[in-house]
Structure formats: C-alpha cells, structure tokens
Amino acid sequence: xxxxxxxxxxxxxxxxxxxxxxxxxxxxxxxxxxxxxxxxxxxxxxxxxxxxxxxxxxxxxxxxxxxxxxxxxxxxxxxxxxxxxxxxxxxxxxxxxxxxxxxxxxxxxxxxxxxxxxxxxxxxxxxxxxxxxxxxxxxxxxxxxxxxxxxxxxxxxxxxxxxxxxxxxxxxxxxxxxxxxxxxxxxxxxxxxxxxxxxxxxx
Amino acid sequence: xxxxxxxxxxxxxxxxxxxxxxxxxxxxxxxxxxxxxxxxxxxxxxxxxxxxxxxxxxxxxxxxxxxxxxxxxxxxxxxxxxxxxxxxxxxxxxxxxxxxxxxxxxxxxxxxxxxxxxxxxxxxxxxxxxxxxxxxxxxxxxxxxxxxxxxxxxxxxxxxxxxxxxxxxxxxxxxxxxxxxxxxxxxxxxxxxxxxxxxxxxx
DNA sequence: GTCTATATCCCGATAGAC
DNA sequence: GTCTATCGGGATATAGAC
Numbered sequence: 001x002x003x004x005x006x007x008x009x010x011x012x013x014x015x016x017x018x019x020x021x022x023x024x025x026x027x028x029x030x031x032x033x034x035x036x037x038x039x040x041x042x043x044x045x046x047x048x049x050x051x052x053x054x055x056x057x058x059x060x061x062x063x064x065x066x067x068x069x070x071x072x073x074x075x076x077x078x079x080x081x082x083x084x085x086x087x088x089x090x091x092x093x094x095x096x097x098x099x100x101x102x103x104x105x106x107x108x109x110x111x112x113x114x115x116x117x118x119x120x121x122x123x124x125x126x127x128x129x130x131x132x133x134x135x136x137x138x139x140x141x142x143x144x145x146x147x148x149x150x151x152x153x154x155x156x157x158x159x160x161x162x163x164x165x166x167x168x169x170x171x172x173x174x175x176x177x178x179x180x181x182x183x184x185x186x187x188x189x190x191x192x193x194x195x196x197x198x199x200x201x202x203x
Numbered sequence: 204x205x206x207x208x209x210x211x212x213x214x215x216x217x218x219x220x221x222x223x224x225x226x227x228x229x230x231x232x233x234x235x236x237x238x239x240x241x242x243x244x245x246x247x248x249x250x251x252x253x254x255x256x257x258x259x260x261x262x263x264x265x266x267x268x269x270x271x272x273x274x275x276x277x278x279x280x281x282x283x284x285x286x287x288x289x290x291x292x293x294x295x296x297x298x299x300x301x302x303x304x305x306x307x308x309x310x311x312x313x314x315x316x317x318x319x320x321x322x323x324x325x326x327x328x329x330x331x332x333x334x335x336x337x338x339x340x341x342x343x344x345x346x347x348x349x350x351x352x353x354x355x356x357x358x359x360x361x362x363x364x365x366x367x368x369x370x371x372x373x374x375x376x377x378x379x380x381x382x383x384x385x386x387x388x389x390x391x392x393x394x395x396x397x398x399x400x401x402x403x404x405x406x
Numbered sequence: 407g408t409c410t411a412t413a414t415c416c417c418g419a420t421a422g423a424c
Numbered sequence: 425g426t427c428t429a430t431c432g433g434g435a436t437a438t439a440g441a442c
Contacts, residue, residue, distance in 0.1 A: 011425085029320060033237035037418065050426055052419065109319050112373070116312050116319070117232060119376045126380040133381050150402070155382060156395040163370035164363055170315070171365075173322045177329040178336050179358060192359040199353070200402050214407085239435065253408055255437065413438070420431075 016054050018044045023061045028106040031113045032062055063121070066114065069107060070125050076100060077158070080136050086143040087201055094161055094193050101169040102186040108169035133158055149201045157200075164193055219257050221247045226264045231309040234316045235265055266324065269317065272310060273328050279303060280361070283339050289346040290404055297364055297396050304372040305389040311372035336361055352404045360403075367396055 008016070022043035026035040037058055041048045055061045076096035080089055101108055114122050137154035144151050168175055168189050175185050211219070225246035229238040240261055244251040258264045279299035283292055304311050317325050340357035347354050371378055371392050378388050 015425095031234045031237060031316075031320070034234060034320070036416085038416095047427060048418085049420080049428085053425065056419095058418065112315070112319055113234075115374045115377055116315055117234070117237070119380075126377070129377070130381045130383065152398070153391060153395050156391060159370060159378060159381075159392075160367055160395070160399065162374075163366040167362060167366035167370075171318045174318055174329070174332070175362060177322075178333045178362075180333065188356060188359060189362075192356050192363070195355070196363065196399075196403055200399055218407095240437090241435080250409065251436085252410085252438080256407065259437095261436070407442105409440100409442075411439085411441100414436085416433105416435080418431105418433090421429085422427100423429100424425105424427080 012054070015044075015046065015050075019046070019051055019054055019061065020065060024065055024106050024110065027062060027065065028109040028113065031117075032058075065110065066121055069111060070122065070129065072104075072107065073100075073111060074129065074132055077132060077136055080139065082139045082142070086140075086148040087198070090140075090149075090157075090161075090201060091194060091197055094165065094197055095190065097161055097165040098168070098186060098190055098193060101165050105169035105172060108166050112166065112170045147203065150203055152200065161197075164196075165189075215257070218247075218249065218253075222249065222254055222257055222264065223268060227268055227309050227313065230265060230268065231312040231316065234320075235261075268313065269324055272314060273325065273332065275307075275310065276303075276314060277332065277335055280335060280339055283342065285342045285345070289343075289351040290401070293343075293352075293360075293364075293404060294397060294400055297368065297400055298393065300364055300368040301371070301389065301393055301396060304368050308372035308375060311369050315369065315373045350406065353406055355403065364400075367399075368392075 005013075019040065022040045023035075025043055026039045029035075030039070035058075037048050037051060040061070041051045044051065055064070076093055079096065080093055084092075114120075119126065133155065137158065140149070140152075140154035140157060143149045144154075168185055172185075179185060179188075208216075222243065225243045226238075228246055229242045232238075233242075238261075240251050240254060243264070244254045247254065258267070279296055282299065283296055287295075317323075322329065336358065340361065343352070343355075343357035343360060346352045347357075371388050375388075382388060382391075
C-alpha cells in the first residue's frame with residue numbers, strides 16, 4: 001500500500017516505507033507469530049519504540065501489508081480479456097503470474113502463510129476473490145463452448161495456474177535444492193508452463 | 204513416527220501418540236512459533252507438565268513429527284516403476300499424491316510451513332530428496348528419449364505434480380471459498396489432473 | 407505418572423526524558 | 425521524533441508434592 005498522504009513529512013514517508021519493507025521481509029519468512037518487532041525494527045534500522053511511533057501495533061503493520069496484497073495478487077487475472085484470443089489470453093495470464101512470483105516472492109509467501117493458517121485475516125475478502133474467479137471462469141467456459149479451447153474445468157484451470165506459478169516462490173528452497181546450481185528456475189518454468197498449458201488447451 | 208518400543212507401557216504409547224496427533228493438529232495450523240504447549244496439551248487431554256514428561260521440549264515434539272514426514276511424503280514417488288507403462292506410471296503417481304493430500308492435509312501443511320520458512324529444520328535432508336528426484340527424473344528422461352512420452356523437463360514435471368496436488372491441501376480455505384458449497388474438490392481435481400497430465404504427456 | 411505452583415525468559419507495548 | 429528504561433502478559437520449562 002503506497003503512502004501519498006501529503007500530511008506526512010518526507011522522513012515519515014521514508015520511515016513508514018522502511019518499516020513495511022522490513023516487515024514484509026520478516027513476516028513472509030517467519031509468519032505472523034514467528035516474527036518479532038525486534039527483528040523488524042533491526043531490519044528497518046529503527047528502535048522498537050520508534051517503530052511503534054509509526055504503527056499502533058504489530059497487528060497494524062501486518063494488516064497494512066495484507067491490505068493491498070489481494071488486489072495486487074489478482075491484478076494479472078483481472079487483465080484476462082474476453083475479447084482476446086483464448087490461448088493467448090490464458091498463456092499471457094500464466095506468464096504474468098509467473099513473473100509476479102519471480103518479482104515478488106516475499107509477497108507470495110506472506111499470502112501462502114495466511115492461507116495455510118486458514119486465512120484468519122483474509123476471510124472477509126475471500127468472497128471478493130470468489131466473485132472475480134467466477135466471472136473469469138465464465139469467460140473461459142464460453143471459450144470452450146465456442147470450441148476455441150479444449151474442454152476443461154475453468155475453476156480448476158485457475159487453481160492450476162496459481163499452484164504452478166506460486167510454487168516457485170513458496171517452495172523456493174526445495175526447488176533450488178532439487179535443481180542444484182546453474183539453473184534459473186523461473187526461466188525453465190516459463191518454458192515448461194508454456195508447453196503445459198499449450199498442450200492442455202489446444203483443440 | 205510409530206512407536207513400537209517394547210520398553211514403553213501401553214499407557215505411555217497411547218499418550219505419546221495422543222500428543223503427536225495433537226501436535227500435528229496445532230503445528231500444521233499455526234506453525235512452530237504460533238503453536239503453544241497449552242494448545243497441544245489441551246488438544247491431547249493432558250496437562251502441560253505431563254506433556255513435558257513425555258517429550259523433552261516443544262522442539263522435540265516438532266522434530267519427531269518432521270522426522271518421518273519426508274519419507275512418508277516421498278513414498279508415492281519411490282513407487283514410480285521404470286519397468287511400468289510410462290503414462291500409467293506418471294498418472295498413478297499423480298493419483299497417489301493427490302490421495303495423500305486428501306488423506307493427510309495436516310501433514311501437507313506442516314511440510315509447507317517448513318518450506319515457506321526456508322526449511323530450517325529440513326536442510327540436512329534436502330540432498331536426500333534431490334537424489335531421489337534425480338533418480339526418478341532419469342527414468343522419465345529415458346521414457347521420453349524412447350518416444351514413450353511427449354518431451355518434457357522431468358524435474359519441472361515433478362514440481363508440477365507436487366504443486367498441483369499439494370495445493371488442494373495447503374490452500375484448502377481458498378479452494379473451498381472459491382468453489383462454494385456442493386463440491387468435492389479432490390474428486391474434481393482427480394478428473395482434472397488426469398486430463399491435464401494425459402494431454403501433457405501423450406505422444 | 408500426574409498434578410499445582412512457580413521460576414525464567416521473551417515479547418509487545420508504554421512512560422517519560424531529551 | 426527518537427531514545428532508554430520498564431511494565432505486564434504469556435510462554436517454555438522445572439520443582440516438588442502426591
């Protein structure tokens with residue numbers, strides 16, 4: 001969540017930004033309970049009380065991180081264009097989502113941490129997520145009905161795209177350990193997923 | 204990890220089992236730091252000091268849970284038979300792995316929690332995992348070389364199977380929220396994944 | 407083996423000087 | 425705005441009676 005509040009000074013904006021950056025680093029790696037304000041403060045280069053001068057509580061920092069996350073996370077899906085070429089639209093979505101995993105692995109892990117724990121701080125936004133997925137699933141269903149895509153369950157297709165792209169961020173240690181040195185996981189995944197979804201969806 | 208130590212009484216075995224069951228419930232839902240001994244003791248129906256009579260520490264309980272987990276988790280992959288029919292072998296692996304997610308979602312989430320945090324308590328076993336995956340990847344590579352499977356990167360094929368099957372356990376709240384009532388996610392996933400891997404691998 | 411009581415430490419949050 | 429010092433709650437682990 002960006003902070004353009006003009007009532008804040010440059011220093012305030014800079015410190016808030018540093019805190020959120022540090023909090024993302026720590027929360028995504030340790031989970032909410034696993035993270036401590038000491039770690040976040042150290043990472044941000046501030047003292048713990050100073051950190052609490054900018055945010056009311058640990059919970060408030062975490063909430064602000066989560067606040068914009070779902071929208072960011074769903075942006076690539078929103079771009080799915082009903083008037084585009086079906087194959088290209090799906091493949092484009094896969095590529096955007098994989099790029100997002102590469103560019104924002106910490107956000108991916110923050111999100112995964114929440115989901116693993118039953119999404120206690122995201123329950124009220126899950127209906128919004130369902131609405132968007134249902135809308136896009138309907139588009140995909142129309143494409144398959146029109147014979148432009150091989151028949152496929154649209155909801156599980158979307159789950160597959162999520163699972164396959166987020167896996168590279170969320171299970172990064174495992175991927176790295178298994179591939180060994182000398183690999184770019186995301187480059188390889190890009191080629192692999194292109195092929196996978198092409199074969200899955202072609203008529 | 205089963206406990207057949209004959210030096211232990213029936214009561215001891217029963218209590219240890221109850222503690223590990225309770226700990227699996229709590230650790231998988233809350234992560235290591237998020238879980239408390241109070242929660243585990245309550246879930247197991249024991250007092251907290253009594254719980255620590257059976258296990259030296261919180262860490263020890265967690266370690267014992269993780270101890271057998273990787274082997275259990277990799278068992279379906281171990282069964283991949285180089286002398287079987289390639290398509291059937293892969294599809295069989297996918298089905299076993301999905302069944303495992305259905306039957307053991309808490310173990311899946313315990314594992315995911317560890318991976319998300321960089322696998323601090325599993326780093327020394329990751330090389331073992333790599334060795335098994337490399338061995339099975341070689342089998343798959345032979346199959347594609349022999350023209351029995353469509354060409355595919357074997358490592359990323361295995362990642363895809365992990366990601367697609369574990370997703371239904373690890374992101375269960377999201378899957379349930381998006382599908383809405385009246386769905387059996389695992390039944391639907393079974394059909395979807397059968398189709399996906401059939402289309403991906405057929406010559 | 408199981409309990410109550412408690413030691414000890416850590417963490418989130420606040421007080422108050424500067 | 426930032427700091428040092430500290431409060432108060434909660435968590436792991438232990439002591440010791442039964």
